[in-house]
Amino acid sequence: MPESDGGREPLAWRLRAIVGEDNVLEMEPMSEHTTFEVGGPADLYVIPEDFDEVRDVLRACDEAGARRFVLGRGSDLLVSDEGYRGVVVAVADGLTGVSVDGEEMTCQAGVDLREASEMACELGLTGLEFACGIPGSVGGACFMNAGAYGGCVADVLKCVRVVMPDGDIETIDAADLDLGYRRSRVASEGLVVLAATFALRRGDPEKIRATMDDLMRQREEKQPLDLPSAGSTFKRPEGYFAGKLIMDAGLQGYQHGGAAVSKKHAGFVVNVGGATAADVHAVIEHVQDEVERQFGVRLEPEVRFLE
Numbered sequence: 547m548p549e550s551d552g553g554r555e556p557l558a559w560r561l562r563a564i565v566g567e568d569n570v571l572e573m574e575p576m577s578e579h580t581t582f583e584v585g586g587p588a589d590l591y592v593i594p595e596d597f598d599e600v601r602d603v604l605r606a607c608d609e610a611g612a613r614r615f616v617l618g619r620g621s622d623l624l625v626s627d628e629g630y631r632g633v634v635v636a637v638a639d640g641l642t643g644v645s646v647d648g649e650e651m652t653c654q655a656g657v658d659l660r661e662a663s664e665m666a667c668e669l670g671l672t673g674l675e676f677a678c679g680i681p682g683s684v685g686g687a688c689f690m691n692a693g694a695y696g697g698c699v700a701d702v703l704k705c706v707r708v709v710m711p712d713g714d715i716e717t718i719d720a721a722d723l724d725l726g727y728r729r730s731r732v733a734s735e736g737l738v739v740l741a742a743t744f745a746l747r748r749g750d751p752e753k754i755r756a757t758m759d760d761l762m763r764q765r766e767e768k769q770p771l772d773l774p775s776a777g778s779t780f781k782r783p784e785g786y787f788a789g790k791l792i793m794d795a796g797l798q799g800y801q802h803g804g805a806a807v808s809k810k811h812a813g814f815v816v817n818v819g820g821a822t823a824a825d826v827h828a829v830i831e832h833v834q835d836e837v838e839r840q841f842g843v844r845l846e847p848e849v850r851f852l853e
């Protein structure tokens with residue numbers, strides 16, 4: 547997309563024709579759409595409200611040669627201070643339907659994982675307890691194979707409805723998604739998740755609730771939930787725990803500008819007030835260099851970068 551608004555206007559018109567006038571925002575600050583509360587403006591921020599609109603928006607962007615990025619709830623994302631020169635397709639804002647058929651729950655991609663977990667509990671369905679404290683969308687969770695406390699998406703996912711790279715809408719079985727630790731075909735092949743079906747089991751609602759309460763208590767005890775962050779900043783390196791390595795390197799509390807290694811949980815980089823993306827990058831790089839220097843392990847970010 548050209549620097550001036552040269553390339554933006556015709557595409558913006560086309561996108562408005564697909565999703566409606568009110569669902570195309572210009573120069574939208576990404577700090578309002580990420581849990582880090584960091585990030586400059588996106589040229590265009592588009593909110594499709596059904597599957598066909600998602601497909602048509604993606605197609606319009608591709609045909610215009612515009613860069614595009616599929617956004618969930620922005621809970622695993624660091625957007626640069628300059629923002630994004632392209633189209634943010636805000637799938638999570640518009641696709642929020644849920645349907646239940648026996649023990650199967652189908653959630654559109656934008657459903658908040660915590661709400662999906664809560665709904666399953668209310669219905670007496672077990673399997674999604676692990677997700678009760680993960681502030682991402684169902685689409686983002688499939689992308690990352692999100693997981694916590696011994697459970698992950700792969701354990702309960704039956705299938706996903708996706709837009710394929712060629713623009714077709716297809717259903718793919720979970721077994722064919724190559725789900726692994728923070729890994730999936732959604733990520734490696736650029737599939738866009740429209741909905742996910744979870745195969746749950748009947749359970750005792752009181753036991754389900756007790757498990758969720760216990761997991762939330764553990765999170766509140768250990769994680770800096772009072773400060774903006776994107777959760778665990780680094781992936782778990784083989785044979786180690788990122789948080790322990792960072793703590794042992796003496797980096798807990800290390801601060802650069804408005805970003806710091808959390809004093810409560812060294813695995814989290816937090817926004818202690820007014821952090822820029824450059825601050826967060828500086829903390830991440832310092833942690834990587836120092837941990838590598840002291841222990842010979844290069845930590846790999848789990849957080850995705852959008853520039």
Ligand SMILES: Cc1cc2nc3c(=O)[nH]c(=O)nc-3n(C[C@H](O)[C@H](O)[C@H](O)COP(=O)(O)OP(=O)(O)OC[C@H]3O[C@@H](n4cnc5c(N)ncnc54)[C@H](O)[C@@H]3O)c2cc1C
Binds near residue numbers: 638694738
């Ligand atoms: C306080 C806190 C605690 C957290 N705890 C955990 C945890 O316990 N376990 C865990 O795994 N994660 C955790 N996270 C990280 C995050 O919530 C998850 O990784 C979540 O799955 C990201 O979903 P999202 O919708 O926010 O994705 P985003 O941050 O919006 O996007 C992340 C990636 O997913 C892609 N994506 C999003 N939606 C779609 C879609 N519909 N189709 C295709 N691609 C898509 C994006 O393009 C991007 O590359 C935590 C985050 C926070 C802030």
